[in-house]
Amino acid sequence: MSLAATTGLSTAERSPALREERVAGVLIALLCLFLVAAIALPLWALLSKSFENHEGSFVGLANYARYFATPTLVAALYNSLWVAALATAIVIPLAFIYAYALTRSCLPFKGLFYALALLPLFAPSLLAAISLIYVFGNQGMLKGLMFGASIYGPIGIVVAEVFYCFPHALLILVTALSLADGRLYEAAAALGTSPRRVFLTVTLPGVRYGLISATFVVFTLVVTDFGIPKVIGGQFSVLATDAYKQVVGQQNFEMGAVVGMILLVPAVLAFLVDRLVQRRQVALLSARAVPYEPKPNSSRDIGLGLYCLAVGGLVAAGLGVAVWASFVRYWPYNLSLTFGNYDFQTVEPGGWAPYFTSLAMAALAAAIGTAIVFVGAYLIEKLKVFPAGRAFAHFLAMLPMAVPGLVLGLGYVFFFNASWNPLNLLYGTLAVLVLNTIAHFYTVAHITAVTALKQIDGEFEAVSASLKVPFWTTFRRVTVPICTPAILDVAVYMFVNAMTTVSAVIFLYGPGTKLASIAVVHMDEAGAMAAAAAMATMIVVTAIGVKALHLVLDRFVFGRLQAWRKR
Amino acid sequence: MARLISPRMPHGLMREEAGDSVRHHDGGTAAMRHADDPMATPPGDGVSSLPCLSIRGLGKHFGAFTALKAIDLDVRRGEFICFLGPSGCGKTTLLRAIAGLDRQDEGTIAMSGRDVSDAPPATRDFGIVFQSYALFPNLTVADNVAYGLVNRRRPRAEIKARVAELLALVGLPDQGHKFPVQLSGGQQQRVALARALATSPGLLLLDEPLSALDAKVRVRLREEIRSLQRRLGVTTIMVTHDQEEALAMADRIVVMNQGVIEQVGTPADIYRHPATAFVADFVGTTSFLDATVTGPGRVVSGALELACADDRGLAPGTPVLLGLRPEEIRLRGVGAGDVNAVAVRVEGLDFLGSFCRARLQPEIAAAGTLRADLSANLMRDLAVAEGQTIMVVLPPESLRVFAARG
Numbered sequence: 001m002s003l004a005a006t007t008g009l010s011t012a013e014r015s016p017a018l019r020e021e022r023v024a025g026v027l028i029a030l031l032c033l034f035l036v037a038a039i040a041l042p043l044w045a046l047l048s049k050s051f052e053n054h055e056g057s058f059v060g061l062a063n064y065a066r067y068f069a070t071p072t073l074v075a076a077l078y079n080s081l082w083v084a085a086l087a088t089a090i091v092i093p094l095a096f097i098y099a100y101a102l103t104r105s106c107l108p109f110k111g112l113f114y115a116l117a118l119l120p121l122f123a124p125s126l127l128a129a130i131s132l133i134y135v136f137g138n139q140g141m142l143k144g145l146m147f148g149a150s151i152y153g154p155i156g157i158v159v160a161e162v163f164y165c166f167p168h169a170l171l172i173l174v175t176a177l178s179l180a181d182g183r184l185y186e187a188a189a190a191l192g193t194s195p196r197r198v199f200l201t202v203t204l205p206g207v208r209y210g211l212i213s214a215t216f217v218v219f220t221l222v223v224t225d226f227g228i229p230k231v232i233g234g235q236f237s238v239l240a241t242d243a244y245k246q247v248v249g250q251q252n253f254e255m256g257a258v259v260g261m262i263l264l265v266p267a268v269l270a271f272l273v274d275r276l277v278q279r280r281q282v283a284l285l286s287a288r289a290v291p292y293e294p295k296p297n298s299s300r301d302i303g304l305g306l307y308c309l310a311v312g313g314l315v316a317a318g319l320g321v322a323v324w325a326s327f328v329r330y331w332p333y334n335l336s337l338t339f340g341n342y343d344f345q346t347v348e349p350g351g352w353a354p355y356f357t358s359l360a361m362a363a364l365a366a367a368i369g370t371a372i373v374f375v376g377a378y379l380i381e382k383l384k385v386f387p388a389g390r391a392f393a394h395f396l397a398m399l400p401m402a403v404p405g406l407v408l409g410l411g412y413v414f415f416f417n418a419s420w421n422p423l424n425l426l427y428g429t430l431a432v433l434v435l436n437t438i439a440h441f442y443t444v445a446h447i448t449a450v451t452a453l454k455q456i457d458g459e460f461e462a463v464s465a466s467l468k469v470p471f472w473t474t475f476r477r478v479t480v481p482i483c484t485p486a487i488l489d490v491a492v493y494m495f496v497n498a499m500t501t502v503s504a505v506i507f508l509y510g511p512g513t514k515l516a517s518i519a520v521v522h523m524d525e526a527g528a529m530a531a532a533a534a535m536a537t538m539i540v541v542t543a544i545g546v547k548a549l550h551l552v553l554d555r556f557v558f559g560r561l562q563a564w565r566k567r
Numbered sequence: 568m569a570r571l572i573s574p575r576m577p578h579g580l581m582r583e584e585a586g587d588s589v590r591h592h593d594g595g596t597a598a599m600r601h602a603d604d605p606m607a608t609p610p611g612d613g614v615s616s617l618p619c620l621s622i623r624g625l626g627k628h629f630g631a632f633t634a635l636k637a638i639d640l641d642v643r644r645g646e647f648i649c650f651l652g653p654s655g656c657g658k659t660t661l662l663r664a665i666a667g668l669d670r671q672d673e674g675t676i677a678m679s680g681r682d683v684s685d686a687p688p689a690t691r692d693f694g695i696v697f698q699s700y701a702l703f704p705n706l707t708v709a710d711n712v713a714y715g716l717v718n719r720r721r722p723r724a725e726i727k728a729r730v731a732e733l734l735a736l737v738g739l740p741d742q743g744h745k746f747p748v749q750l751s752g753g754q755q756q757r758v759a760l761a762r763a764l765a766t767s768p769g770l771l772l773l774d775e776p777l778s779a780l781d782a783k784v785r786v787r788l789r790e791e792i793r794s795l796q797r798r799l800g801v802t803t804i805m806v807t808h809d810q811e812e813a814l815a816m817a818d819r820i821v822v823m824n825q826g827v828i829e830q831v832g833t834p835a836d837i838y839r840h841p842a843t844a845f846v847a848d849f850v851g852t853t854s855f856l857d858a859t860v861t862g863p864g865r866v867v868s869g870a871l872e873l874a875c876a877d878d879r880g881l882a883p884g885t886p887v888l889l890g891l892r893p894e895e896i897r898l899r900g901v902g903a904g905d906v907n908a909v910a911v912r913v914e915g916l917d918f919l920g921s922f923c924r925a926r927l928q929p930e931i932a933a934a935g936t937l938r939a940d941l942s943a944n945l946m947r948d949l950a951v952a953e954g955q956t957i958m959v960v961l962p963p964e965s966l967r968v969f970a971a972r973g
Contacts, residue, residue, distance in 0.1 A: 017896045018687070019690060020687070021687055038625075048755075091701065131672070384668075442962055457697075457699055457701045458695045459701035460701055460703065462688065462695060462697075462701070463695065463697070463701050463762070464714075465667075465668070465687070465688035465689045465694055466666065466688060466689075466691075466715075466768070466772075467694070467714055467715025467762070467765075468689050468715060468719075468766065469714060469715060470689070473718065477703070478705060478706065481705045482704065482705050538798055563746070564705045564706075564746040564747075564748065
């Protein structure tokens with residue numbers, strides 16, 4: 001401030017603040033630029049590619065017409081739809097009863113049961129398919145139970161998808177069921193209503209939005225999942241494997257783009273329904289609602305307990321079989337244990353390299369992604385300048401939620417592989433994998449950060465301005481320390497998903513950047529099931545390890561740093 | 568339309584003479600003042616005579632809703648101003664426009680003669696305290712107070728001394744090591760006040776600072792803020808919806824309604840001479856009668872003819888609104904020949920502790936009901952009871968004439 005004495009009051013005071021506004025504007029512009037390059041342009045590339053012929057000239061709906069005129073392609077669409085419908089119809093009731101047990105009964109060890117059911121979140125989707133093959137496949141232990149039917153095909157896909165989607169449905173339904181207003185139940189009890197009528201008139205209407213949302217989410221997950229049909233689908237083709245075949249197998253980019261656009265339809269629908277439903281759900285619960293407290297009821301609690309034991313056990317088994325098999329010498333004839341399957345050199349030219357590439361990619365995506373997401377959410381949520389830019393950035397940040405990984409991956413192929421694009425030298429590098437992963441999982445991370453920021457007093461920036469402290473100082477000294485738990489959540493979410501994702505990155509890896517999850521697909525293709533299971537196990541162990549580390553750190557280290565929260 | 572009532576300013580003149588040397592006369596503040604501190608630069612001759620804050624033609628819209636309309640206001644150095652009005656009247660919008668937090672759509676704002684209409688908040692010279700305190704929860708009380716000082720790269724010892732002095736000033740010595748969550752609401756608000764005062768701002772903005780506090784704490788803190796403000800002489804604007812708070816604290820009150828200023832004046836002025844029916848109704852209690860002017864100093868409400876001292880020179884036939892404060896109705900020593908002696912029936916009595924509020928219906932049908940405050944001993948002396956008919960006087964000099972309700 002020694003300048004002030006020489007240059008006078010007004011200039012000394014004016015310049016830092018104007019610089020602050022300029023910095024804010026530039027940062028918001030940079031955020032918009034990043035989101036446009038990472039999300040909007042790849043999607044645009046996909047859209048325009050679906051309207052072009054092989055030479056790149058506009059052909060209108062010709063590709064779409066050709067798609068619907070090709071019986072094999074339409075059959076895949078039909079297959080995708082009924083498989084997804086069936087899997088959804090199985091998952092939703094299963095998850096609903098499980099969620100009901102976790103929220104509306106006096107079941108002991110609820111946390112343990114919840115954690116058990118969430119395990120598949122830490123594995124690539126195809127792990128359940130590998131387990132199924134070990135149990136019911138050609139060399140399966142319980143092959144006899146199939147009564148001659150084959151697990152390779154729709155049966156295997158549906159069962160594996162049920163395993164994979166169960167925790168996703170459970171998360172939504174547990175949230176919906178825990179939003180109950182206890183007063184409604186007390187009123188119903190006071191009027192002498194039968195339990196069945198209470199369930200039909202109070203419980204079900206209260207969670208109908210959650211049920212709708214879960215249904216759409218699961219349906220979309222199944223339609224867009226690539227890993228499971230790839231591993232266990234056999235000759236049964238679905239949309240996701242078709243897109244892969246068109247692009248990677250036949251280099252038919254236009255048809256791949258059309259399949260991608262078709263994959264986008266259920267996802268966008270689910271996204272819109274979810275937005276609509278969320279708005280209603282919020283209005284449903286008044287501020288004066290009293291949380292529902294379940295009362296002990298031994299027959300109900302025992303029944304639900306056995307159910308949770310069975311279902312939770314099965315979900316864990318879906319993971320456990322593959323893990324066990326990865327240590328088995330020669331399934332199912334010699335069940336003695338060995339680490340031999342972890343010597344990847346014999347089946348994968350890179351050996352352990354894909355695993356370490358995955359670690360590096362996940363660590364980079366977590367570090368860079370969290371920084372961009374959190375700073376971006378702060379700029380959007382807390383600053384006042386450049387409102388149009390902030391609204392645009394928020395829109396782009398919400399977009400990836402509606403885009404399946406496979407579709408985003410296709411978009412990246414068309415955008416980053418294009419000869420006219422100066423960024424095409426990134427194609428096949430770790431950088432593009434990191435960028436794609438950040439974009440793929442941007443929305444949930446963004447929502448987490450925005451939710452945390454909304455809980456902070458909205459006047460901090462105003463106070464800082466009145467004290468002539470620039471916003472970045474307040475960001476560093478106040479906002480980041482307060483939001484540390486949310487920032488860690490975002491980082492762990494990014495890391496776990498970067499480790500387990502297959503769908504988007506399958507199009508994008510290069511010779512030196514094969515990821516562990518892709519190595520699993522390749523080893524399975526090559527018939528090295530045990531090695532595939534071993535690599536998948538490494539992914540699960542790493543993801544769960546990071547999550548466990550997060551919980552431990554949160555409890556013991558960061559708890560101490562957050563002493564200011566306690567009275 | 569904004570009315571700028573010419574001020575009588577009981578203490579204002581004294582402060583103006585004392586000038587800026589009175590501002591922050593506590594010892595430590597002076598210690599903080601260095602030649603290179605822009606805040607410490609004594610204003611030149613031209614500056615001190617300028618209003619501390621000057622607002623002209625300010626307007627703001629939120630879509631079709633007009634939040635502020637043609638606001639004109641001058642605030643003198645050292646004044647304590649209250650923006651008073653019901654929620655949604657635009658008082659907070661006006662405060663935020665002054666701070667630069669929400670920019671106005673039209674009009675200008677000048678601080679000490681400098682046009683800051685388009686300046687970002689950081690270049691305006693103010694400190695602000697919010698209803699929510701907005702204390703940084705992860706910083707200690709001392710770090711909160713020092714927040715604006717650290718940025719000015721002062722030596723650590725000096726900051727420490729200044730923080731200690733400010734905490735002593737707001738009555739929280741030795742609490743610097745605590746976190747905000749460990750303090751009561753009233754203590755947190757004191758810390759927020761200390762933080763706002765730390766950089767010696769030329770203007771202190773208080774946005775409903777007492778609304779979140781318990782009634783007793785509110786009254787105590789109100790007195791403390793007022794005496795602190797007088798000691799430091801810092802120009803202060805406080806937003807409140809509580810008329811009692813405004814009457815007790817302000818040098819001048821700016822009464823706002825629906826985005827316009829209804830009246831500006833000293834508390835006594837506002838209470839005794841409300842400029843509009845809204846002000847009469849919002850500040851204190853007033854009973855209203857619909858009436859028509861019948862001649863100079865004469866009005867009629869229903870069939871009840873009354874004399875009023877101030878008819879505002881309105882032509883006979885003009886519909887008006889008569890306002891009368893409940894404490895102005897006279898019950899003792901009423902003679903039948905007194906001016907405006909009226910027979911009324913006691914319709915109801917609400918017991919309010921030290922006094923009763925009576926609903927009185929004139930025997931001669933009038934367009935409205937009157938309310939009167941009857942003290943406990945008056946009630947005893949006159950044995951007033953419900954259903955009774957008594958004679959009261961509506962003193963002509965206390966009857967206020969307002970424009971009829973639109």
